Amino acid sequence: MIHLPVLLIIIPLMAAFALPLSIPVIRRNYKVIIAAASVIQFTLSITALVMSLQNPVQYQVGGWPVPLGITLMLDASSGFMTAFLSLLFVAAVTYSFSYIGRGKARYYYVLLMILWSSLTGMILTSDLFNLIVFIEISSVAAYSLVAYDETSFALEATLKYMILGTLGTTFIIFATGIIYSSVGSLNITDVSTQLHSVPAKPLNISIALYIAGFGVKTALVPMHTWLADAHSSAPAPISAILSGVFVKVGVFALFKLMYNMYGWSMLTSLGIDRLLINIGAATALLGGIMAVNQRDIKRMLAYSTITQVGLIVMALSLGTLQGLSAGFFHMFNHGIAKGSLFLSAGLMARKANSNEIQHLAGMGRCMPLTFFCFTVGALSIVGIPLLNGFLSKWLICSSLVSNGQITHVIILLLTSIIGVMYYLKVLQSLALPQEPEFNHSEASYKMYTPVVVLSALCIIVGLLPYIPLTVIDRAAFDFLNLNEYIISPIGRF
């Protein structure tokens, strides 16, 4: 099954292309097509993960060898991220079946499938320009999905996101242009063998442009202003995907370039690792501080995402295997927990017809199962023991300590304490005794099933972390040594 990397990208695209057709069978039953495509993609992702743990698969699109064609690389880290992506997307698609009303829902699913396919492409590709193309596809899909509700808040948030996002992509294209003009090849491994002959100044500029460009996509500190608006005005499943996966894929792509193309020794000699870890710390602190006085629940969750992404960047920029494992594990845990949080917040906000925390008072008592899932997600992000968030934060702490970054450990503990403050405020407000006229019923089983599954995963991974941790350790190992897995002849012709 060597064609697996391409199939992972093609199958959601086929579903997306099939939806706008005017055949009556498809017009009435588009949900069946979407459900079938999601199930197939999910099984293929799990198969890909299992296959990639045994040995990595390298795929040359079109059959052209390395410097000429595009390479798709399915190793343990890509397989892990693809499986994680598919899990959250299946949850979001199942949730969307009942959450998104009729009318323009067909194009919602088209854009959702395109988003899925392009995020998978971003993870799997090993080619600089192909990465840019997939970033653009996923950005266009994300911009339009944020604007789905068409309220004026959503439109302004989309516009701000679009302008900043296009600036970021322009910087990334510029950096790719610098790399291509100096080296002559676009494959990540091929470039990494040639970078020693490039003069230093253009290389530094390209690193700075890549960090600026990817920083916009992943909301690192000076470029984070779009995330609060965009994630709070998007529909709930889209917020879950954007917060849970989209920013993580951006971080993954940035660090794949940093580790594999430039090489960590070059970055350490330039001081980029200090820069990245400080950016991560600043992002974490800023997210925590801004989250405290938010009145809107989704905005608070969005700032919490900024905090956790800062922690992930701190962990990934240490350069050690331990740091990488901690970073990947926190990506996974935060993704599941934030997904469950956004989906359950969406359920409660829809019943209460408002997004503000004070209007949601007492909803917890009306909808006990949803409130339980929300609590599990919130406690996981805060870092309560027995849940998965505690384990990943502990791993980040220990990898920071073994690298001697004591100030950053203090920053991590500070963010956790601030997190306790704003999450407990929400939990307390939700658990108040209900007003007499406030008698909402529990959500339908179709909507709370994905939420329950995600929260259950939080608890399971928290209690039995052995299997995820072995997968993630293998993923981190492959991530560091990606260049050694490219099998085709890399030579100059």
Add this chain to the structure above:
Amino acid sequence: MKFTLVFIIVIMSIGLYGVLAKDNLIKKVIGISIMEGAVFLFLVSYGYRQDGAPPIITGYETRIVDPVPQALTLTAIVIGASTTALMLGIIIKIFNNYKTLETKEIRRLRG
């Protein structure tokens, strides 16, 4: 080549100034288009070889310019045009809501 680089940086600065400092939304979109144009110019101009012919094999050339940046730029132009179209569409919807295009008036776009 230095003259080309100065030109590219001037165009990029004009575009960046347009995005950051202008208040009208359409001018911001124009600024982004100009910036993208500067980047494409950078890509293509560093693919030029001295006395090179366009990359179409007719059997009469001796030197051919680099075809790869041209292919990359074609793709990037189309992508940039689609994104610009989407931005303009969103601006049309904002205009329907607010009847104005200045960022000072539109609440959340300030800063």
Add this chain to the structure above:
Amino acid sequence: MKYYCVLLIAVLSLVLFLSLQDIPVAQDLMPASSHYVNSGVRDTGATNLVNAILFDYRGFDTLGEATVIFASAAAFKMLFSHKRIFSFRYGLSPIVKTGMGIYSPFIFIFGIYVIMAGHISPGGGFQGGVIIASLSILLTLVYGLWYKVRRTVFSPAISSNIESIGGFLFLGIGLTGILTGNYFLSNLDAGFFAGTPGHMFSAGSIPILNIASGLKVAAGLSIIFYSIAGGE
């Protein structure tokens, strides 16, 4: 505020200029590009090297680019789904209508020529698709929106179907590569008709991919315009 922007931009430009001067200006082609130039015609059968790179060596990027247009058109259909008719209901004056009636077949044939001869001369799927899309926009402007709705060739419902058909054609060619035992989007390896380079029917699957992406771009851009102009 504007002065801070100018200052920031001046500093950035200076930094960029001083650093980017050092990029080595190459005299000969880079190794990958020299392979494209030397063996491009033999590997793919197309004499237009840019088209060969776009649709054969790096065909996956082209699939992504076509998907961006598809996503953009889908976004427009999603956002502008309310029917409202704007000012150009009835079209322009009869002089313009007559002139357009003379010009439009030539524009159409020129667009089709640019698409189909993409592997021989400059052009290709995207350029030709844009020409046909601009023809569609011109027809809407000149003849009015009601013309667009009633005629069958350029109507919006047909455009959505054409876009999906273009997408499936692209994916179908790619999957043919898989089904014959090669990789995705294989060209001559998968047994497509190679022919003599320089003739119209040559270069394997590249003309078919040109047509697919041309259909997709034309339909996508015309859907975008029709959605903004007040369609359904």
